[in-house]
Amino acid sequence: MGQITFVEHNGTEHVVEIEAGKSLMETAVENGVPGIDADCGGACACGTCHVIVDKNWIQATGEIFANEEGMLSMTPEKTDTSRLSCQITVSDSMDGMVVHFPEFQM
DSSP states (O other): OOEEEEEOTTSOEEEEEOOTTSBHHHHHHHTTOTTOOOTTSSSSOSSTTEEEEOTTTGGGGOOOOHHHHHHHTTOTTOOTTEEEGGGOBOOGGGTTOEEEOOSSOO
16 A cells, blocks of 8 residues: 655645545545545535645646636635645555645635
8 A cells, every 4th residue: 555645734744545546635534634624525616625736746646627727726825736636536656645735725
């Protein structure tokens, strides 16, 4: 099994085991990682699971679709590697991936 590191805005790291097939949001919530509110439960209808993927890992997260891009466009902390964690399916190839949280969730 691999691991993904979630980094809070203050620098606190949370290393969790990969469970392939789950969303990145589910992985964070199920492991008690603070900073992912997931208000819509993964329906891509809010921006409360916004993460900033380390630039070395952005390709591993897959394609970003229009509805996700639309939700992200409403957050002032959007970056070139911003994603909604509910839209990223975790795979074993993500072992070592690092994602950061913005200072504020929408």
